[in-house]
Amino acid sequence: MFTYFIISNLSETLSPKSILISILLFFLFLSLNGCGSRFPESKEFIKSYALLNQDSSKVVFPNDFKNKIVVMGFMFTNCPDVCPLTTNKMRLIQEKVKDEGLEDIEFAELSFDPMRDKPWVLKKYAEIRDLDMHNFQFLTGEDEQIKSILKRVNVVAYAEDTTYTDEGEPIYFFMHTDRIILIDREGNIRKEYPGSHIDINEITEDIKHL
Amino acid sequence: MYLLIFVLSLLFLQQEQLQIENAWIRPSSKGMNSALYFDVKNNGDDPLTLYKVESDVAKLVQIHETYKNGDKMGMRKVESVTIKPKSTFKFKPGRHHVMLIRVKEDLKVGSEYDAAFFFKNLPEIKIKVPVKKAN
Numbered sequence: 639m640f641t642y643f644i645i646s647n648l649s650e651t652l653s654p655k656s657i658l659i660s661i662l663l664f665f666l667f668l669s670l671n672g673c674g675s676r677f678p679e680s681k682e683f684i685k686s687y688a689l690l691n692q693d694s695s696k697v698v699f700p701n702d703f704k705n706k707i708v709v710m711g712f713m714f715t716n717c718p719d720v721c722p723l724t725t726n727k728m729r730l731i732q733e734k735v736k737d738e739g740l741e742d743i744e745f746a747e748l749s750f751d752p753m754r755d756k757p758w759v760l761k762k763y764a765e766i767r768d769l770d771m772h773n774f775q776f777l778t779g780e781d782e783q784i785k786s787i788l789k790r791v792n793v794v795a796y797a798e799d800t801t802y803t804d805e806g807e808p809i810y811f812f813m814h815t816d817r818i819i820l821i822d823r824e825g826n827i828r829k830e831y832p833g834s835h836i837d838i839n840e841i842t843e844d845i846k847h848l
Numbered sequence: 849m850y851l852l853i854f855v856l857s858l859l860f861l862q863q864e865q866l867q868i869e870n871a872w873i874r875p876s877s878k879g880m881n882s883a884l885y886f887d888v889k890n891n892g893d894d895p896l897t898l899y900k901v902e903s904d905v906a907k908l909v910q911i912h913e914t915y916k917n918g919d920k921m922g923m924r925k926v927e928s929v930t931i932k933p934k935s936t937f938k939f940k941p942g943r944h945h946v947m948l949i950r951v952k953e954d955l956k957v958g959s960e961y962d963a964a965f966f967f968k969n970l971p972e973i974k975i976k977v978p979v980k981k982a983n
Contacts, residue, residue: 718883718948719914720921722874723941726982762877766954768981799923801949803907809881809949813922834921834942 676847681827687787689748689779692761697777699746699787700825706744707848708821709841711833712793714751714812715763722767723834724818729769734842742823743845745774750788750795750814752778791827793817822848865892866931868965868973872980873905873948876955882906884946884963884977885939890931899928900966903977905955906948913944923947928968941982955979 689697700708711728713721728745735743749755760776778784788795795814802808818833820841829844831837867889876882884903890896903909912923921942929944931937939945946963955961957979965973 716881718874718876718881719912719923719941719945722883722982759880763880766875766877766956768875768957794920799925801908801910801925803950809908811923813917813920815919816916816921817919832919 676844677828679828680822681790683787683790683825683827685786687779687783689777689783690757691778692757692764692771692776694757697775699777700821703744703746703821704825705823706742707823707845708744708746709818709845710745710791710821711747711818712750712788712791712795712814713747714749714795714814715755715759716751716809717811720814720816720834724816725763725767725769727834727836727838728774728818729767730838731836731841732770732774734838735845738842740842740845743773746777747775748777748784748787750784750793751812752781752784791817791819792830820844820848866890866896866967866970866973868975871963871975871977873955873961873977875957875979875981876948876951878952878954879950882948882951882955883941884909884948885941886946886977887936887938888929888931888965889936890933893933895933896931896970897928897968898931898965899968901946901963902966903948903961903963904952905961905963906951908947908949910947910949911944912947914942957981 683700686701687699689699691697709728709731711724713724725747728747732745749760755778757778760778764771764776793815795812797810798813800808800810816833818831818836819827820829822828828848831841869887869889871886873884874882888898901909901911911926911929913926914921914923929937960976960978963975963977
């Protein structure tokens with residue numbers, strides 16, 4: 639009603655062409671705002687990080703992923719419960735985007751336990767799960783590099799629950815943020831999700847809008 | 849003879865009172881950790897307490913609980929789990945699970961391993977548990 643009132647009054651002073659352009663601009667503004675609200679943030683990594691993947695190949699993150707959309711999770715291989723859930727969710731997202739014909743998407747999981755998660759450990763973790771590795775990498779690196787990335791993406795991880803084998807070997811587990819993030823083609827973090835119970839459909843739709 | 853009948857009766861009653869169903873183990877590589885999940889169905893009128901699980905597949909076998917603390921997830925060992933009468937308790941991903949610590953071989957999809965479940969005041973229950981890929 640309000641819109642009609644404005645238009646009917648404006649039509650007395652403006653030409654039909656001007657009114658039509660105004661209406662089109664109004665709806666364009668609305669649609670752009672709709673896209674913007676899907677992604678509540680856009681955060682740069684600011685610097686690059688020197689990492690290794692499961693094949694012990696050097697990875698410069700996020701530079702090596704430029705022009706690709708990245709779905710990124712965080713895990714440690716000694717985790718028996720939550721992290722395998724996150725890895726499985728990433729596998730499901732990978733399958734769904736493939737089924738929907740979406741291209742230029744990479745998957746990466748960063749270990750926040752670089753002391754134990756050496757490249758060959760990550761490789762075994764991937765192999766035993768029979769993951770499709772053509773666009774999936776597991777990343778590790780120097781402790782300082784890992785800590786720096788975690789700080790940038792607001793992921794917290796610290797050793798907590800510890801148990802001991804009969805031989806006295808301590809086995810510790812992490813309390814950690816449960817997170818998957820979505821990174822756009824320019825290397826900006828655009829959205830965060832709960833890692834182990836992410837909505838596959840939600841992130842797939844978000845990927846389509848990047 | 850009477851002892852045999854007694855033991856058989858106990859086993860029969862136990863089977864009626866509780867069932868362990870849908871058990872599975874996550875794939876894992878030798879030396880790492882895995883988790884065993886299952887449902888405990890208590891058909892009886894009394895609570896059941898699971899206090900131990902054993903399996904030769906791992907160096908250590910412990911009952912654990914995954915818990916949430918804000919947006920963080922952690923795990924802690926629990927000494928026992930009580931299952932209410934006439935209910936099913938699910939040991940499932942993201943919740944209670946039996947942690948298999950330092951598995952002794954690669955746990956590959958399709959293989960099976962023995963597990964024994966110990967409930968208070970009941971004989972142990974032994975089953976074979978398959979390794980399965982998560983859905």
